[in-house]
Amino acid sequence: MLHGTGIASMDVSHCEIGEVRGPPARSIAAHFPASDPEFTMESHAEHARENFAQTVRRRDAEIDLFGACLFIAGEEYSTLDNRYYFDKLDTLAAMATNRLPDDASLYDRLDVVRSVLFDSADLRGNSGNYYDPRNSYVNEVLDRGLGIPITLSVIYREVARRIGVEMHGIGMPGHYLLAAGSGEHQIFVDPYHRGGLLSRKECLALAIRGHKPSSSTSIALSSRLLPACGNRSTLRRLLTNLKLNHAKKKDYKRSLAAAERIQLLDPENWRNLSDLARLQAEVGDFNRAIESLSEFLDRAPEGSDTRRAKDALTQLRELARKQSSPDSNN
Numbered sequence: 001m002l003h004g005t006g007i008a009s010m011d012v013s014h015c016e017i018g019e020v021r022g023p024p025a026r027s028i029a030a031h032f033p034a035s036d037p038e039f040t041m042e043s044h045a046e047h048a049r050e051n052f053a054q055t056v057r058r059r060d061a062e063i064d065l066f067g068a069c070l071f072i073a074g075e076e077y078s079t080l081d082n083r084y085y086f087d088k089l090d091t092l093a094a095m096a097t098n099r100l101p102d103d104a105s106l107y108d109r110l111d112v113v114r115s116v117l118f119d120s121a122d123l124r125g126n127s128g129n130y131y132d133p134r135n136s137y138v139n140e141v142l143d144r145g146l147g148i149p150i151t152l153s154v155i156y157r158e159v160a161r162r163i164g165v166e167m168h169g170i171g172m173p174g175h176y177l178l179a180a181g182s183g184e185h186q187i188f189v190d191p192y193h194r195g196g197l198l199s200r201k202e203c204l205a206l207a208i209r210g211h212k213p214s215s216s217t218s219i220a221l222s223s224r225l226l227p228a229c230g231n232r233s234t235l236r237r238l239l240t241n242l243k244l245n246h247a248k249k250k251d252y253k254r255s256l257a258a259a260e261r262i263q264l265l266d267p268e269n270w271r272n273l274s275d276l277a278r279l280q281a282e283v284g285d286f287n288r289a290i291e292s293l294s295e296f297l298d299r300a301p302e303g304s305d306t307r308r309a310k311d312a313l314t315q316l317r318e319l320a321r322k323q324s325s326p327d328s329n330n
Contacts, residue, residue, distance in 0.1 A: 040067020041086050048074030053264045056232065063231040066138065066158050069151070072239065073137040075257055080139060088142050089155070092116050093162030100163065106180060106187065109165050114195030117156060123147065125192040133245045133254070136238055149176040150238050152191035169229035171237060172207045176229070200226070235265055243275065252282035270299040274309065277316070286320035 040055055052071035056063055066089070070082045096112045104112075117123045126135050126146035134140040138154060141147035147155070150169075153176050157167045160180075170177040170188065177198070178189040188198040198206070207225035229237070239258045246255035256279035262272045277293035280286070293313050300306050 040064040040070065041083050046078065048072075048080075049261070049264075052261060056235065056265050060230045060232050063235075065154055065231045065234060068231070068235055069138040069154055069238065072235075072242075072261065073139050076137060076254075077139060085139055085142060089158050089162065092121060092159050095120060096159060096163050106165065109160070109163055110180065110187065110189060110195070110197070113156060113160050113163070113165070117152075117159065117191075118194040121145070123152060123155070123191075124194065125149070125152065131245050131248065133242055133249075136241045136245070147192075148241070149190075149192040150234065150241065153178050154234070156189065156191040156195065169234050170203070170226050171229035171233060172203070172226060175206065176234075176237070177203065177226075179228075232265060236262055236269075239265065247279070252279050255279050256283060270296060273299070277312070281316060281319070284323070286316050286323055290316045290320060 040051075048071045051074070052068060055068045055071060066086070067082065070080065070085060074080045074082075096109075096116045099112045099115065101108060122145050123141065124145060124147075126132060126148065129135075129146075130148060132146075134144065135146060135148040136151060138147075138151050141151045141155060153169060157169070157178055160167050160178075165180055167178045167180045167189070170179050175192070178191060180187045180189070186200065188200065188203050190196045190198055203226055239262045243255050243258035243262065246252070246258065256276070259272060259275045259279055262269060263276060266272070273292050273296035277289045277296060280289035280292060290313065293309060293316060297306055297309055297313065300309075
């Protein structure tokens with residue numbers, strides 16, 4: 001529906017350094033106080049959307065990334081028990097702690113996490129069915145042992161944190177890694193490939209598809225191709241995966257749900273509004289599609305090519321008129 005009309009094709013967002021943070025999401029549920037440290041551990045799948053919105057209203061560093069991922073999954077799995085999956089992480093971390101030597105170095109700790117997750121728990125990248133939406137739900141990854149870079153990284157990071165290693169995401173084009181430390185001493189980890197360690201040059205070579213960068217270009221490329229990825233950016237990237245993968249399967253209802261959560265997470269994301277409009281039209285909600293596309297046109301930067309979007313808006317208004325007509329058969 002509305003193909004080629006100017007409603008933009010699905011937005012593929014990558015993490016950017018210094019991204020603009022939007023204001024707190026509106027329509028936040030008041031089931032729990034924002035200061036409650038147990039909030040994201042509770043099982044409230046029936047309020048998953050509201051709980052997700054409440055979680056991401058916090059400052060980036062205060063967002064419980066794993067808890068927010070569980071609230072994303074909660075819309076798909078109505079009986080999801082959040083605490084069960086937090087307990088799973090605690091069990092994995094306890095296994096890692098028991099294997100640590102008394103004088104454990106950073107490398108020792110990373111090696112123990114690798115051993116626990118990819119040997120004992122047998123987590124692995126789902127190369128056989130990479131675009132299966134289940135790979136984007138952390139509960140499915142822990143249950144099935146199959147995931148994609150971003151969800152395996154979320155789990156790896158949570159276990160590492162529990163044994164004293166703070167890590168952050170690296171949002172490479174087309175791939176997602178973790179990093180520990182900073183500057184020249186930074187260590188890169190690839191959870192999708194069984195927790196392998198990478199040098200900065202190896203990461204850059206991976207980012208530019210195998211072309212080994214020279215020492216003179218490494219610094220210039222690092223900030224662009226190996227951008228630090230905060231909690232909000234990581235969630236946006238995860239939801240973009242779901243939006244795209246469900247749309248590929250023509251499951252527009254679930255794709256729309258992902259797009260709606262992207263807008264909650266990042267209200268300033270004007271590009272996502274065109275996706276919202278397209279998906280709302282696909283499920284027959286023409287009035288909301290008109291609202292979304294109108295807002296997209298209002299917020300598009302000056303100089304943007306919006307001709308096709310304006311044509312699409314005209315079509316949407318005609319479809320809405322026909323839908324509301326008493327003579328309509330729909």
